[in-house]
Amino acid sequence: MPTIADVAQRAGVGVGTVSRVLNDSPLVSDRTRDHVLAVIDEMNYRPSALARALSIGTAGVLAAVVQRMTSPSALQRLRGILDVASEAGFDVILHNVKSVDDHKDQVRDLLRPDRCAGGLLVSIKPEDREVEKLAGNEVPVVIVDGRLPGIASLYIDDELGGRMATEHLIELGHRRIAFVGEWEDVIGFRPTAKRLAGYRAAMADAGLEVPEGYVKSGPHEHVVTLASTNELLDLDDPPTAVVASADSHAMVITQGARARGLRVPDDLSVIGFDDLEIAEHLGISTIRQPLYDSGAQGARMLLDLMQGETRSTDHVEMPIELIVRSSTAVPRHSS
Amino acid sequence: MPTIADVAQRAGVGVGTVSRVLNDSPLVSDRTRDHVLAVIDEMNYRPSALARALSIGTAGVLAAVVQRMTSPSALQRLRGILDVASEAGFDVILHNVKSVDDHKDQVRDLLRPDRCAGGLLVSIKPEDREVEKLAGNEVPVVIVDGRLPGIASLYIDDELGGRMATEHLIELGHRRIAFVGEWEDVIGFRPTAKRLAGYRAAMADAGLEVPEGYVKSGPHEHVVTLASTNELLDLDDPPTAVVASADSHAMVITQGARARGLRVPDDLSVIGFDDLEIAEHLGISTIRQPLYDSGAQGARMLLDLMQGETRSTDHVEMPIELIVRSSTAVPRHSS
DNA sequence: ACCGTTATTGGAACCCGTTCCAGGAGTGAT
DNA sequence: ATCACTCCTGGAACGGGTTCCAATAACGGT
Structure with missing residues (x-):
């Protein structure tokens, strides 16, 4: 592999000049630049990213x-x-x-x-x-x-997002609205917790209660979400709508509800969060974040x-x- | 940031010795090694990955x-x-x-x-x-x-995969089996083409025809797959089973069939390819590849x-x- | 013709490790 | 004490760029 010194020698210039050409420095005459570029091309020279990095820092x-x-x-x-x-x-x-x-x-x-x-x-x-x-x-x-x-x-603003989702359901006329999220890793910012806060705030503002058992969470796994869905629907007074902390949950909830013969949205409304590509295809209402x-x-x-x-x-x-x-x-x- | 020279000086040894310590060379006495390691620790020295890379090449x-x-x-x-x-x-x-x-x-x-x-x-x-x-x-x-x-x-062996999927359906008793895949980019190896070949081979081996319109392909997009599904089901003699070239297609096909009131697998069997995580949760039969x-x-x-x-x-x-x-x-x- | 500038240029020093080579220290044998 | 070893060690050379400094060339002005 040719080095900058090889190029300099072949072109009959100093290494500094070659370097300047490589870096588009204005301190090179057009004639020299063209010549050096020609030699570079001819030798198929590519500067070593490594050497450059070491120099640059x-x-x-x-x-x-x-x-x-x-x-x-x-x-x-x-x-x-x-x-x-x-x-x-x-x-x-x-x-x-x-x-x-x-x-x-x-x-x-x-x-x-x-x-x-x-x-x-x-x-x-x-x-x-x-x-x-x-x-x-x-x-x-x-x-x-x-x-x-x-x-x-x-x-x-995750809290706002949770609130927006919840308010959307409230405005549609829902009164019994549940929330399904997941346990969050300490590594992250725990957005679900904030979305849940938004949900609670919206419910409170609307004067609605959050009944016992209406807030579900567990590991972020499909089976768990499915179980949560069934628990919600098994309640004496099941929700008519669910705020999911993510589209992936919303998908599973929808699927779980349908498996029980319920229709979405007629029997159960579900709203997700994120607006993944799949949410669009499945027709899931959601809070879109970029x-x-x-x-x-x-x-x-x-x-x-x-x-x-x-x-x-x-x-x-x-x-x-x-x-x-x-x-x-x-x-x-x-x- | 300290350099290897700083460490060498502080430890009262040569740079070579420090380098040898860093690289676990056996050519260092235990006493020296311990001392140098102590200094390294004390100075919180980390060798520059960049400089090392340039040296190593x-x-x-x-x-x-x-x-x-x-x-x-x-x-x-x-x-x-x-x-x-x-x-x-x-x-x-x-x-x-x-x-x-x-x-x-x-x-x-x-x-x-x-x-x-x-x-x-x-x-x-x-x-x-x-x-x-x-x-x-x-x-x-x-x-x-x-x-x-x-x-x-x-x-x-994509062809084998296509064949296995098709043979599974044939063994179940299906005779009218369709194939849904996607146009493939020239960048790749075109696995779908091979899976299709496997499908055709299995059908031929079983003495089954592939009726006109039973092989669908288009851009890899949900809407397209959905359209293909509807076209298949609108045929005078619709398939009772579909080999999909990927689980993502199988998902959409299943969904499309259900939207028309068909039951999967009773009215339509669908098999995918890949065994994505989601395939397991949706209960989609598939050809698993690692x-x-x-x-x-x-x-x-x-x-x-x-x-x-x-x-x-x-x-x-x-x-x-x-x-x-x-x-x-x-x-x-x-x- | 002479001087001050400005435009270019060559090349040494530098970035920070690795590695090779030339010793020096220490050990055992004679 | 001397020699032959082995074991460690210091430090220069090296990798391939960038950049700064000194130097040359060219040019305009008087």
């Missing part, structure tokens, strides 16, 4: 640390990150955080200038004592899907930060939106 | 080039890759290939020793004239989900190759398996 690499990367929402965010990063000529290294243990040392070791030029934490909430370190971290960090003072972040865009914008924010153009304390609240489809309707025996 | 990074990373199957494969790579201390940079254009220069530029130590092509078929270059590529390459002579690869394992084993294979332990011409066929669930059954009006 950091590589053209961003780190994306993702919680539960297998979840459809994380995936969409990741897609946004990848698109923007690759557009800007950066590689993305991907770290999948599964347990709290992973989280501790690995991540801080990853977010060093010799590993990457910037980091994105997707749906990951650093521990309290990590926050300060991250805020002063040598490479900039952006949190996607979470809000943390002192660290640039993008987030949504998934792809959160990743893309987070990446842009990070790129800005890396050029010192933005304050690292920037916080951006992304908009959410009620999407009404065919899984929610006026209750059958409406008052 | 390559970074501790693997490249995963994935086609349509948003597909659930690609994601599972990626998970396998990530787990094995991170276990071995490698970072993974992720490249999402969307169109053929992306594929051309970017990938070859990525698979250079200054970018990564090895590459995994997931469901990506290099163009003919690229194959030779890849085979002699400076960094080793493994193809996950595809077979190509001259390049190490992991694959399944997704996570293909990624994991591909990564292991790559790590071996990087150490020269394996021939780069190794080819591994992964096993597939018929999984019978509740979406396939004996046809209602069986002969």
